Amino acid sequence: TQTTRPQRMLAAVQKNATRGDPRSVVKAIDQFCRQKEWAMNVGDEKGCILDSVVTEVNPATVLELGTYCGYSTVRIASLLPPDAKLITLEFNPHNAAIARQVIAWAGLGDKIQLVEGASGDWIPKMKEKFGIETFDLVFLDHWKDRYLPDTKLMEECGLLRKGSILLADNVISPGTPDYLEYIRNSPRYKSQYFRSHLEYTKAEDGLEKSVFLG
Numbered sequence: 001t002q003t004t005r006p007q008r009m010l011a012a013v014q015k016n017a018t019r020g021d022p023r024s025v026v027k028a029i030d031q032f033c034r035q036k037e038w039a040m041n042v043g044d045e046k047g048c049i050l051d052s053v054v055t056e057v058n059p060a061t062v063l064e065l066g067t068y069c070g071y072s073t074v075r076i077a078s079l080l081p082p083d084a085k086l087i088t089l090e091f092n093p094h095n096a097a098i099a100r101q102v103i104a105w106a107g108l109g110d111k112i113q114l115v116e117g118a119s120g121d122w123i124p125k126m127k128e129k130f131g132i133e134t135f136d137l138v139f140l141d142h143w144k145d146r147y148l149p150d151t152k153l154m155e156e157c158g159l160l161r162k163g164s165i166l167l168a169d170n171v172i173s174p175g176t177p178d179y180l181e182y183i184r185n186s187p188r189y190k191s192q193y194f195r196s197h198l199e200y201t202k203a204e205d206g207l208e209k210s211v212f213l214g
């Protein structure tokens with residue numbers, strides 16, 4: 001029977017990456033996407049910007065919205081300090097099942113909590129279910145029309161503190177116009193655009209980094 005693209009991506013990781021070596025997992029996925037099949041991972045160019053933000057923030061608590069196959073999950077978790085906690089939300093059970101195996105191959109299972117379900121349902125439960133007070137860093141990479149409602153929801157649930165960083169993928173391609181308009185005009189955020197390209201292509205895309213001012 002026909003395999004799915006996430007299944008073929010996982011097979012490429014298991015074939016080409018070294019168990020317990022997160023950077024080799026990242027490299028294997030990027031190679032698969034360049035040489036075999038495009039897939040919607042943040043990719044290596046935007047990934048380097050992601051790395052620099054994670055390193056700068058050095059977060060103790062991270063929320064990722066949109067795991068997909070775990071590429072950015074592994075990329076972020078490989079840079080976190082020892083006791084840091086990364087919670088990643090994925091709506092699609094098949095993608096979540098693949099991501100769990102990618103994360104396991106990278107040996108990062110103890111740093112990452114993958115939660116299956118809708119961000120709108122889980123964001124209000126972060127405190128009670130995971131003992132999270134606030135997030136130091138949020139990486140938005142899920143459905144583009146969920147960036148704005150979920151940001152407002154995080155504000156309402158008190159999950160952001162003065163200095164929390166939101167980093168949003170795809171603000172140009174596919175684009176998140178309502179989110180950009182809100183975050184760039186809100187007095188509660190200070191935003192910065194990092195221009196780059198849509199993963200594995202020459203199309204423009206970029207990451208929007210926003211600091212919550214409280």
Ligand SMILES: O=C(NC/C=C/[C@H]1OC[C@H](O)[C@@H]1O)c1cc([N+](=O)[O-])cc(O)c1O
Nearest residue numbers: 040041066068091092095141142143170174
């Ligand atoms: O839809 C995108 N991401 C949303 C992911 C959505 C997740 O929810 C549905 C599925 O569970 C997936 O894992 C996307 C799309 C493109 N694209 O070029 O179409 C590029 C990207 O970097 C993206 O993150």
Ligand SMILES: [Mg+2]
Nearest residue numbers: 042141169170
């Ligand atoms: Mg993306």
